[in-house]
Amino acid sequence: MQYSDEELVERYGAGDGESFRMLVERYQDRVYHIVYGIVGNKDEAEDLSQEVFLRVYRFLHRFKGKSRFYTWLYRLTVNVCLSARRKRKNEPGKIFSLADSSKYGDDPGEIELADESFSPLKVLQNREMAETIKSAINSLSEVLKSTFVLREFEELSYEELTRVFQCSKGTIKSRLSRAREQLRRKIEPYLNGTV
Template sequence: MSEENEIDRVHLTYSDEQLVEKFKAGDKDSFRILVERYKSRVYNIIYGIMGNRDEAEDLSQEVFLNVYRFLHRFKERSKFYTWLYRIAVNVCLSAQKRKNKSGSIFSLTELSETNNTSGKMELADQSFSSQKMLENMELARKIKSAINSLSEVLKTTFILRESEDLSYQELAKIFQCSRGTIKSRLSRAREELRQKLKLYLM
């Protein structure tokens, strides 16, 4: 076994916290392992938000560049992946603001907790499909504006839930709170979005 492979084998046994501490102590291999550990998740989150594979690749690199620049400031008051996912979400939102063209972050799926078993909010004019309606620049602008108007904690929770389909338990671990708190946040986010988008809903 080569020395490099042996280093990788040893590093893979470390927790995120141990890798962060080793990086702060000057071990660059620790950062490489963190990237390998999380690059797929970060890419999936970004692709879910942005909907473009090339953009997801570019923004993933931006996320890890930011992580590399600021990891020495990470105080470990939260889990590493919580901090990482927050960076990913913020990078996406910044990218959306930089874009001149209109585009949608999310569909109208799962914005309400009604008796609709499909989990989808019905559009007021059913002669249009959801996809066609989302192509409408005004609707896309309304959706982006509504999502961006949420408080940071509601927005981040909602984006991670919708883009990565994380469970309540996974979200609770990320935010270090109870499942009930997560459910409450998502309910509040959906209610606010439903009110802001009510003209487009049944």
């Protein structure tokens, strides 16, 4: 039987530990993808994704069902990422950028475009493009990046984004517009004739 998120939360509140497992398994990929989009590093993404679910485990009783479970979860995810980035910035010499992602053991070639063909040149071009986009996304400010990632990766509506970030629709519009414009400028030389 497929339970809704809210039913699982309710069951967990009633002491059903298995519900927590089901929630984790339902959302682990999405949370990981969002975290990876924000931090840009696999090890950190794994660590922070687990931190998100540890917090879910601790604070799920505080979820009152006023909003959808996933907006609550994504808010938690963004908070975990932003506070981790803030801590990292305060540690001298630990500012992470995708430009030096190899230092953290990430293989730049592992992000691949879905429409990759078998032509070696195209594969190379697509990988280069993917890396360029990844790097451009990572260069955005934390707030712009998290708003952009939730919109593009999770396709959250503007209404849902206002609930996640607790701000007005105008702010969301402005953030997305700025994020896209910055990305466009960064990858403008690659845009013509690529897609």
